[in-house]
Amino acid sequence: MKDTKTVATFCGVCEHSCGMRVTARGNEILEIKGMKEHPSSKGYLCPKGLAAGDIMNAPDRLRTPLKKDGAEWKEISWDEAIGLCAEGLGSIKDRYGPEGLFIYHGQSYLKLRLAYFLMKRFLNLYGAVNLASAGSECFISTMLAHFATFGNLPFPDYEHSRCIILWGSNPCACGGIGKSYPQMAELLKNRKNNGAKIIVIDPRRSASAELADIVLKPRPGTDGALALGFVRSILDRQLEDRDYIEKHTAGFDELKAMIAEYPLERVEQITGIGKDRIAEAARLFVETRPGCIKVGSGLEHHTNGVQSIRATNILLAITGNIDVPGGNTFLAMSQLSPAEVDFSQQSSPLGEKEHPMFTGMVHQAQALAALDHMDSDDPYPVRGMMVAGGSPLAVLADAEKVQRVMDKMEFTVVIDQFMTQTARNADLVLPAATFLERDEISINPIMLQQKVVDPDGVWPDARIWLELARAMGYGEHYPWNTLDEIMEHMLEPTGYSLHQVRSAEGGIVIRQEVGKILQEGFYTYTGKIDLFSKSLESTGYDPLPRFDEPAESPVSRPDVAGEFPLVLTTGARYPVFVHSQHRTVESLCKRFPEPVMEIHPDSARECGVQDGDEVIVSSPRGSVRIKAVCTSGILPGVVHLPHGWQEANCNLLTDNSARDPISGFPGLKSSLCKVAKA
Numbered sequence: 108m109k110d111t112k113t114v115a116t117f118c119g120v121c122e123h124s125c126g127m128r129v130t131a132r133g134n135e136i137l138e139i140k141g142m143k144e145h146p147s148s149k150g151y152l153c154p155k156g157l158a159a160g161d162i163m164n165a166p167d168r169l170r171t172p173l174k175k176d177g178a179e180w181k182e183i184s185w186d187e188a189i190g191l192c193a194e195g196l197g198s199i200k201d202r203y204g205p206e207g208l209f210i211y212h213g214q215s216y217l218k219l220r221l222a223y224f225l226m227k228r229f230l231n232l233y234g235a236v237n238l239a240s241a242g243s244e245c246f247i248s249t250m251l252a253h254f255a256t257f258g259n260l261p262f263p264d265y266e267h268s269r270c271i272i273l274w275g276s277n278p279c280a281c282g283g284i285g286k287s288y289p290q291m292a293e294l295l296k297n298r299k300n301n302g303a304k305i306i307v308i309d310p311r312r313s314a315s316a317e318l319a320d321i322v323l324k325p326r327p328g329t330d331g332a333l334a335l336g337f338v339r340s341i342l343d344r345q346l347e348d349r350d351y352i353e354k355h356t357a358g359f360d361e362l363k364a365m366i367a368e369y370p371l372e373r374v375e376q377i378t379g380i381g382k383d384r385i386a387e388a389a390r391l392f393v394e395t396r397p398g399c400i401k402v403g404s405g406l407e408h409h410t411n412g413v414q415s416i417r418a419t420n421i422l423l424a425i426t427g428n429i430d431v432p433g434g435n436t437f438l439a440m441s442q443l444s445p446a447e448v449d450f451s452q453q454s455s456p457l458g459e460k461e462h463p464m465f466t467g468m469v470h471q472a473q474a475l476a477a478l479d480h481m482d483s484d485d486p487y488p489v490r491g492m493m494v495a496g497g498s499p500l501a502v503l504a505d506a507e508k509v510q511r512v513m514d515k516m517e518f519t520v521v522i523d524q525f526m527t528q529t530a531r532n533a534d535l536v537l538p539a540a541t542f543l544e545r546d547e548i549s550i551n552p553i554m555l556q557q558k559v560v561d562p563d564g565v566w567p568d569a570r571i572w573l574e575l576a577r578a579m580g581y582g583e584h585y586p587w588n589t590l591d592e593i594m595e596h597m598l599e600p601t602g603y604s605l606h607q608v609r610s611a612e613g614g615i616v617i618r619q620e621v622g623k624i625l626q627e628g629f630y631t632y633t634g635k636i637d638l639f640s641k642s643l644e645s646t647g648y649d650p651l652p653r654f655d656e657p658a659e660s661p662v663s664r665p666d667v668a669g670e671f672p673l674v675l676t677t678g679a680r681y682p683v684f685v686h687s688q689h690r691t692v693e694s695l696c697k698r699f700p701e702p703v704m705e706i707h708p709d710s711a712r713e714c715g716v717q718d719g720d721e722v723i724v725s726s727p728r729g730s731v732r733i734k735a736v737c738t739s740g741i742l743p744g745v746v747h748l749p750h751g752w753q754e755a756n757c758n759l760l761t762d763n764s765a766r767d768p769i770s771g772f773p774g775l776k777s778s779l780c781k782v783a784k785a
């Protein structure tokens with residue numbers, strides 16, 4: 108068709124970066140199709156990716172910079188906006204020092220490598236140390252556990268696996284690494300049709316459970332004990348892979364001594380799952396090799412998450428399922444040029460004292476701990492805030508505390524595509540481009556996201572950070588004329604030029620040979636899989652994953668459970684939303700038009716509640732009003748609230764002061780609440 112063009116790019120709606128071809132005429136999106144030759148997404152797209160044009164053209168999309176003027180918003184030019192931003196940040200630095208600025212970026216920035224590079228360089232030149240992110244509640248807990256055990260990040264090799272454990276994870280709703288959820292659902296169905304076994308472990312019946320051979324529903328926050336039960340059952344029956352353990356692991360004797368503390372009767376008492384069921388699942392996993400485990404946020408969002416994931420790591424290791432086809436295998440990681448101009452750290456980020464392994468791993472502040480410090484002005488006042496591509500008020504635990512901290516700010520800037528709950532608290536809102544309106548760069552595969560349409564009034568995040576740096580007087584540290592030149596510089600360590608990356612439509616894949624780490628050794632303290640982790644021990648943590656009760660459970664806090672007898676679990680993933688986004692995109696939200704609380708019919712009856720009733724859910728922190736849905740899919744005694752809804756913000760109920768000692772993650776999926784008819 109005349110004047111139409113088709114652009115090869117990758118989807119930027121979520122972190123999976125599926126390859127796509129977008130056809131447009133002028134600024135009108137005509138068609139979005141999956142890219143078959145993309146190495147991981149293989150032509151699949153989910154409804155969110157297919158709705159990228161609707162997201163870009165949503166009626167409430169921000170189109171111009173906004174300045175708060177009393178209770179009103181005033182539209183201003185980009186020149187004025189960048190000038191005001193530079194002036195406000197300069198003033199914060201003059202009055203409070205560079206540590207007086209707190210910066211938070213959302214999950215989207217993990218895939219905006221160009222914007223991330225420019226943001227990091229800007230913050231380095233400013234001297235800001237308090238950069239935090241959505242990683243304070245997501246994924247870093249898994250990284251910490253995996254690095255303590257394997258020195259690297261292994262992922263499930265579903266395609267070659269004969270037994271797949273989905274543990275606190277629902278890939279049929281949220282996808283897998285580089286794969287959309289329809290693709291994951293298809294893949295799991297294919298594996299099952301080819302004889303693979305699937306075990307789903309989740310207190311709530313998910314879409315993935317429909318495919319399972321065995322479904323186990325532990326009490327929320329007891330997954331670590333359950334994993335130790337699997338290990339105990341395997342060791343008791345001498346089903347472990349002795350040869351693999353001898354060659355590739357360290358600390359087996361210490362592990363065996365610790366496992367003696369976990370007879371299956373005790374595990375049954377902790378988890379609520381019968382010991383025969385645990386033994387049956389453990390036998391299936393060990394006898395149907397190779398097997399892999401996908402852990403999800405269902406394991407991370409507890410105050411004992413890192414050690415629970417460590418226990419699943421050990422289960423993989425003693426069954427010989429690491430770095431073998433069909434087990435959990437490692438990906439090659441490409442590096443881009445570092446952003447920093449000056450690497451001498453001036454002071455420590457907030458949260459380093461409480462969670463040194465977290466801050467050491469990500470070189471960022473721990474947002475939850477930082478909020479406590481900011482709330483009390485200890486050890487110094489923070490009065491400036493920048494938020495980029497995220498909404499801490501919607502997603503961080505204890506929303507009331509987040510609001511209190513935001514209310515203290517003297518200058519707040521938000522960079523976003525929409526007027527979020529967080530943006531409404533800002534002094535200045537800078538409208539950002541969607542992925543269809545910008546160029547970006549990604550790694551694994553190394554690939555370009557290419558602009559399809561010209562941005563209408565909005566700027567790419569990368570340009571915002573670049574212009575801000577120039578306005579602050581840092582221009583000499585940006586010796587490039589265009590964003591293309593910056594991407595060329597960033598690519599240098601990969602050995603590929605921008606032209607080569609642009610020409611490789613499906614991206615450039617760097618493959619890691621399976622078994623290479625088994626041959627060459629692990630990047631751990633001992634060079635082997637650390638069942639006993641010296642890195643944890645040297646930082647003052649338990650080197651073995653003993654089970655600790657969640658900080659607020661009926662067992663650990665019977666005093667609280669008297670008034671709040673139900674276990675609250677929050678934040679299961681929904682296939683059409685990414686956290687708090689897309690609630691105004693009609694084509695997406697029609698499938699899930701309103702937030703609902705899930706409760707077992709028996710528990711509902713005890714609370715005097717019927718299906719469809721409006722209820723008040725309360726915790727020691729606060730309360731929300733929401734519609735109840737009765738379902739036997741959830742464990743009795745447990746209720747689930749979705750996250751990301753402004754009209755029923757589950758984080759008004761969650762706590763951020765009791766955190767996992769290693770990661771700093773809060774107990775988003777294990778705290779206490781009560782339910783009453785509204």
Ligand code: SF4
Nearest residue numbers: 118121124125153156
């Ligand atoms: S899973 Fe969906 S939203 Fe995420 S990148 Fe792929 S198509 Fe886009």
